[in-house]
Amino acid sequence: MNRIIALVITIFIMMLVGSSMIFIVDQRKYAIVFSFGEVKKIISAPGLHLKAPPPFQNVVYMDKRIQTIDNLEADRYITSEKKNLLVDLFVKWRIIDPRKFYISVRSDASLAQDRLIQVICAALNEEFTKRTVSEVVSNEREIVMKAVRKKVERDASNLGIDIVDVRLRRVDLLENISESVYQRMKAERQQVANKQRSTGAAEAERIRADADKQREVVIANAYKKAQEIKGNGDAKAAAIYANAFGRDPKFYAFYKSLEAYRRSMGKGDIVITDPNSEFFRFMKNPAGLLATPTSKRSKH
Structure with missing residues (x-):
């Protein structure tokens, strides 16, 4: 047993x-x-x-999985303009060297996160103090994050950690400076808009002046051409008239007198003149000959 x-x-x-x-x-x-x-x-x-x-x-x-630090409270940072910003961020990291990680933080993930937060906050503060509010909020936000990540990676590698990503979740202005920053950004945008408008107006004026110049040139050329055509037509008409009426001067004189009668006397017009004047010679004599004083006395 x-x-x-x-x-x-x-x-x-x-x-x-x-x-x-x-x-x-x-x-x-x-x-x-x-x-x-x-x-x-x-x-x-x-x-x-x-x-x-x-x-x-x-x-x-x-x-060995990717871990996230996202339970941070918004912290305050100062820009180059001495303006305070409230920044909320998150960090993604993972262990790549277990030996270094154990030696550095005794495999305590919370202690590693605290060390990372200190390094990230120091890097953010260094970058923010170099820039204005406008640059941090809009223009150079991605540049700031790349610089912070590069600095943090150098220190994180000593802990056996790889920084996967660092992102600003939110950047808020304090209430007492929000309005002034907004007005300044508005003024900057207004200045850019005015510059664009003035450039556009100058370009429009240049285009209008060029169009007016071209229009004047076209009109002048057209008028010159029209006058040349009209002059050639008048010359040809005068030549035709001269050739036609030169063959019979008496008929030409008779024709011109009829045109004068038509232009000077209309329906209902009253003309007061001497009936023996040269103007009415074709009405008294088809040949247009005026009676001489001697002929009148011989008839009497």
């Missing part, structure tokens, strides 16, 4: 020792094997592994 009890106890002890020599590494974890406080082995591959039983060897696990 005693032998059976001793055998059971022996088997139980062997099972305990055997179970303490076997450990499982999850795919989301790192495993560090220690021997009397000294790091002996780091395991990142998931699966079943063996070690010496305690107290000869122990295992510490670390999370």
Whole structure:
């Protein structure tokens, strides 16, 4: 009976020792094997592994997933204009060197986050003091984050940590300076708008002046061409008239007199003149000859 009890106890002890020599590494974890406080082995591959039983060897696990620091309270930073800003941010990080991480913070994630927050706040404060509110809020926000991340990565690497991302979630102005900053930004935008308007007005005036100049040139050329055509037409008409009426001067004189009668006397017009004047010579004589004084006396 005693032998059976001793055998059971022996088997139980062997099972305990055997179970303490076997450990499982999850795919989301790192495993560090220690021997009397000294790091002996780091395991990142998931699966079943063996070690010496305690107290000869122990295992510490670390999370290899990306972790986020997003429970920070908004902190106050000062810009180059001595304006206060409330900044809310978040940080994503992960462990890449378990040995350094354990040596630096004894595998305490909360202690690592506190160290990261101190480094990030110092880097943000350094960058904000170089810039104005407008630059931080809009123009150079991405540049600020790249500079902060570069500085934090240098210090985080000493902790065995990789900084995946640093982002400003919100940047708020204090209430007592919000209005003044808004008015200044409004004035800057108004100045840009006025400059654009003046440039556009000058360009429009230049285009109008050029169009007017071209219009005057076109009109002058058209008038010159029209006058040349009209002059050529008048010259040809005069030549035709001269050629036609030169063949019969008496008929030409008779025709011109009829035109004069038509222009000077309309319906209902009254003309007071000497009937023996030269103007009416064709009415008294179809040949247009005026009677001489001698001929009149000979008739009497």
